[in-house]
Structures are given as C-alpha cells and as structure tokens.
Amino acid sequence: MGKPAAHPYTEKKHKRRLVFSGTVNFRADTVTLPNGKRSTREFVDHPGAVAVLPVLPDGRIIFVRQFRYPVGVATLEIPAGKLNSAADKPLARVKAELKEETGYTAASIKPLLSYWPTPAFSTEVLHVFTATGLRGGKPEPDEDEFLTLETIPFEKAWRMVLTGRIRDSKTVIALQAWKIKLLEKK
Amino acid sequence: MGKPAAHPYTEKKHKRRLVFSGTVNFRADTVTLPNGKRSTREFVDHPGAVAVLPVLPDGRIIFVRQFRYPVGVATLEIPAGKLNSAADKPLARVKAELKEETGYTAASIKPLLSYWPTPAFSTEVLHVFTATGLRGGKPEPDEDEFLTLETIPFEKAWRMVLTGRIRDSKTVIALQAWKIKLLEKK
Numbered sequence: 001m002g003k004p005a006a007h008p009y010t011e012k013k014h015k016r017r018l019v020f021s022g023t024v025n026f027r028a029d030t031v032t033l034p035n036g037k038r039s040t041r042e043f044v045d046h047p048g049a050v051a052v053l054p055v056l057p058d059g060r061i062i063f064v065r066q067f068r069y070p071v072g073v074a075t076l077e078i079p080a081g082k083l084n085s086a087a088d089k090p091l092a093r094v095k096a097e098l099k100e101e102t103g104y105t106a107a108s109i110k111p112l113l114s115y116w117p118t119p120a121f122s123t124e125v126l127h128v129f130t131a132t133g134l135r136g137g138k139p140e141p142d143e144d145e146f147l148t149l150e151t152i153p154f155e156k157a158w159r160m161v162l163t164g165r166i167r168d169s170k171t172v173i174a175l176q177a178w179k180i181k182l183l184e185k186k
Numbered sequence: 187m188g189k190p191a192a193h194p195y196t197e198k199k200h201k202r203r204l205v206f207s208g209t210v211n212f213r214a215d216t217v218t219l220p221n222g223k224r225s226t227r228e229f230v231d232h233p234g235a236v237a238v239l240p241v242l243p244d245g246r247i248i249f250v251r252q253f254r255y256p257v258g259v260a261t262l263e264i265p266a267g268k269l270n271s272a273a274d275k276p277l278a279r280v281k282a283e284l285k286e287e288t289g290y291t292a293a294s295i296k297p298l299l300s301y302w303p304t305p306a307f308s309t310e311v312l313h314v315f316t317a318t319g320l321r322g323g324k325p326e327p328d329e330d331e332f333l334t335l336e337t338i339p340f341e342k343a344w345r346m347v348l349t350g351r352i353r354d355s356k357t358v359i360a361l362q363a364w365k366i367k368l369l370e371k372k
Contacts, residue, residue, distance in 0.1 A: 007260030009253045009332035019212065020205040022228045024307055026212040031255055034332050042208045043256040044230060044307060067195045068305040069217055070229040074193030075305050115353045117303040119254040119261055121210055121230060124304070125353075146195035146220050167301045167311075169355045176362035183369040 009034045011041070018045075046124035050094040051080035053112065053174040054104060054131045059154050061178075062102050062134075063171070066147040076150065076160070077168045080126075090127040098131055100140045102149055107133025112177050117169050128174050154178065195220045197227070204231075232310035236280040237266035239298065239360040240290060240317045245340050247364075248288050248320075249357075252333040262336065262346070263354045266312075276313040284317055286326045288335055293319025298363050303355050314360050340364065 011031040020026040025045040033039050054062040067074045081097035083090065091109065098104055112128045141147060152160075154175075160166040161175050197217040206212040211231040219225050240248040253260045267283035269276065277295065284290055298314045327333060338346075340361075346352040347361050 007251070007253055009260060009334070011253050011255050013255075020214060020228070022214060022226060024228055026206055026228070028206060028208060029255070033330060034253075035330070037330065039330065040208060041255040042206070042210055042212070046307075065193070067193055067197050067220075068302075069197050069199075069215070069227040070307060070309045071302055071305045071311075073305075074195060075302070077305075113347070113358070114350060115355055115358050116254075116257055116261070117355045118308065118310070119257045119259075119263075119354055121232075121256060122304065122308075123256045125257075144219060144221070144223065144225060148195070161299070164300060168305055169301055169303045169359070172299070172301050172359055173355065173362065176359065176366065180362065180365055180369065183366065 011039075014038060042121060044122040044124065046082075046122050047085055047088070048083045048090075048123075048125045048127070049080060050083065050090045050097060050127045050129065051078050051170040051174065052094050052098050052109065052129045052131050053078050053178060054098060054102060054106070054134055055154075055178070056134055056151065057132075060151050061154055061157050061175075062104065063150045063152060063157070064101050064147045065150055066145075075168050076166050077171045078174055080170060091129075094127070094129050094131075099137070100142065101147065103137040103139040104131070104134045105137065106131035107135070112174060115169075115173060126170055128170055128177075130174075130178070154182075197225075200224060228307060230308040230310065232268075232308050233271055233274070234269045234276075234309075234311045234313070235266055236269065236276045236283060236313045236315065237264050237356040237360065238280050238284050238295065238315045238317050239264050239364060240284060240288060240292070240320055241340075241364070242320055242337065243318075246337050247340055247343050247361075248290065249336045249338060249343070250287055250333045251336055252331075261354050262352050263357045264360055266356060277315075280313070280315050280317075285323070286328065287333065289323040289325040290317070290320045291323065292317035293321070298360060301355075301359060312356055314356055314363075316360075316364070340368075
C-alpha cells in the first residue's frame with residue numbers, strides 16, 4: 001500500500017463503535033486528534049472490492065448496466081464485486097466476477113491500479129484489472145442480481161465519460177487509464 | 187445528470203430508515219426488487235462534494251496531505267470539501283475550499299467532470315474542477331482540520347499515481363484527465 005512513516009497529524013482510535021451491521025458495516029469511532037481533542041469519524045467498514053475492464057479483440061468494452069438505488073439510476077459500470085473477506089484474493093475474485101456477470105473467461109488478467117473511492121468515509125480499496133483474450137460463455141448472476149450486458153466501442157464509451165453518461169469512479173478510472181495507453185501507443 | 191429513462195430493473199423504495207445521523211447519515215432502506223421481493227440497501231446519504239486540481243503557471247500541482255482515519259494513512263489529495271446542502275453551489279464552494287485549504291485564489295476555475303465515487307453505497311456526487319491563474323495567500327483551514335500543503339511537479343505526481351502512492355479517487359481522476367490533456371496537446 002506504499003504506507004508512509006507516521007504522520008504528525010495522525011489520529012488515534014479512542015473507542016471503536018459499530019452503529020450498523022449489514023452487507024457493509026457503519027462505524028462511528030471516537031478518535032483523538034493531534035491537538036488532543038476528541039472527535040468522531042463516521043465511515044463504512046468495507047472488505048474491499050475488485051473491478052475489471054474487459055477488452056474484446058476488436059477493442060469493444062463489456063459493461064454491465066444495473067440499478068444503483070443510492071443514486072437512483074441504472075448505471076453503466078465495468079464488472080465488479082466485493083471481496084468476501086480480507087483473506088479473499090483479488091485475482092481469484094475478479095476472475096469469478098467476470099465469469100458470473102458476463103459469462104466471459106480471459107486468457108490474460110492484469111492489474112491496472114488500486115485506489116480508495118472515498119478515503120474520508122470508507123475503508124474500501126478497489127483493485128482494478130484489465131482482461132484480454134476473452135472467450136464468451138453464459139453469465140451466472142447471483143439470485144436477486146438484475147443486470148444487463150452492453151458491449152460498446154471504446155471511443156463511444158470515452159465520449160460517454162466526457163459527456164457525463166458514465167460517472168462511476170472505477171469505470172471512469174479504468175477508461176481514462178485505457179485512453180492513456182492508447183494515446184501513448186500513437 | 188444525463189438520467190436515462192426508467193430501467194426495467196428499477197428498485198422502488200418501500201421504507202426509508204435512517205440508522206445513524208452525524209457528519210454524514212447512514213441509511214438502510216427497504217426496497218422492492220424487480221421480481222417483487224424485498225431487500226435492504228445500505229448507504230451513506232451524502233450532500234455531494236467538490237474538488238479542484240490547482241495547476242501553477244510552471245505546471246506544478248498543489249496537493250493537501252491529511253490523515254484519513256478510515257484508511258489509516260496521511261493521504262495526498264487535491265483540495266476538496268463537502269457541500270453544506272443540496273442548495274450549495276459547487277463553483278462557490280470550490281473557490282471557498284481552494285482559499286481555505288491552500289490560500290490561493292484562481293483567475294480561472296473550470297469544470298473537469300462529475301462522478302459518483304461509490305454509487306453502490308453512497309449518494310455522493312463529486313464535482314471536479316481545474317484552477318489556473320493562481321495567486322497565493324494565507325491558508326485559513328477550519329479549526330480541527332490538520333493539513334499540510336505539498337507542491338509537486340506534474341510528472342512526479344503522475345509517477346505517484348502509477349506506483350500507488352496516490353490512491354484517492356478524485357485525485358487519480360483529476361491527474362488522469364490532466365495527463366490526457368497533455369498527451370492530446372502533443
């Protein structure tokens with residue numbers, strides 16, 4: 001994680017407090033600030049997640065559209081899924097999610113980058129991969145997981161980023177990274 | 187927001203439930219799934235936020251380092267702040283945050299893109315801007331806000347993205363967008 005040396009502004013845990021336990025956990029810990037005062041840090045305690053940019057041989061990208069209740073929209077995103085625990089291996093999980101959500105298996109899966117979607121109020125680390133050498137099959141979504149696949153040429157997807165029709169962080173980050181690769185090849 | 191027509195997989199709110207109220211609110215709503223079953227959607231009810239990539243005339247970028255308790259690290263991020271309410275104007279807020287956190291005012295502030303950091307479990311929309319024509323002054327951080335400024339040449343910051351030393355989503359997205367602008371100018 002490239003963790004630096006202890007920072008002078010480090011906040012120390014005073015008291016852990018779990019305020020809600022569900023698919024994700026919500027915590028509101030009491031912390032000691034650098035000036036000795038107490039404050040509360042409210043955040044989602046998240047096991048981490050994986051996502052994958054599946055690139056077909058002709059350059060099209062495979063997306064998943066699904067309803068996201070918090071934002072009230074059926075969003076276009078790259079396939080992704082939560083890790084089951086801290087012990088869950090990202091590479092194994094990403095292969096499983098790709099297969100479940102799209103039906104595809106990949107000859108090559110490579111790490112692109114890992115990032116924190118919201119380090120101010122979530123512990124989540126999201127590991128993004130690229131998948132190439134794709135071979136199609138039958139999707140096996142979880143029960144009660146409603147999604148549709150959309151296969152879109154890269155340049156069209158890129159315009160959707162620029163015009164705000166793709167707004168999900170992992171999808172924006174993966175498409176930006178792919179755009180940079182294409183520009184650097186020129 | 188480029189909101190599409192109602193999707194066949196739309197989930198409908200059955201019952202709103204606030205499980206924790208603080209700096210951000212945690213909700214666990216009961217929803218009706220497309221197949222008529224009930225499920226729970228747990229998420230952070232967030233007013234939205236702004237962030238800004240401040241680019242100095244010589245191409246260096248101004249960052250803020252601050253301790254982020256959920257990830258346990260003093261992260262390097264671009265200046266940012268939460269909207270106070272849904273009525274708070276992003277452009278006014280971003281000018282205020284830039285001034286408070288860095289002391290700088292900008293001759294030009296332009297929208298770069300808006301995105302959802304985590305649409306699966308937060309309502310947050312984050313509006314990212316670029317600031318140029320910067321003029322320095324004295325930072326005015328909030329009381330109990332501990333941060334240090336770091337001014338870094340773009341290419342060095344870019345290597346920090348590639349090596350995982352910059353991992354915050356708004357910072358990664360803004361630097362990738364700037365990298366793309368630089369590559370397209372070549």
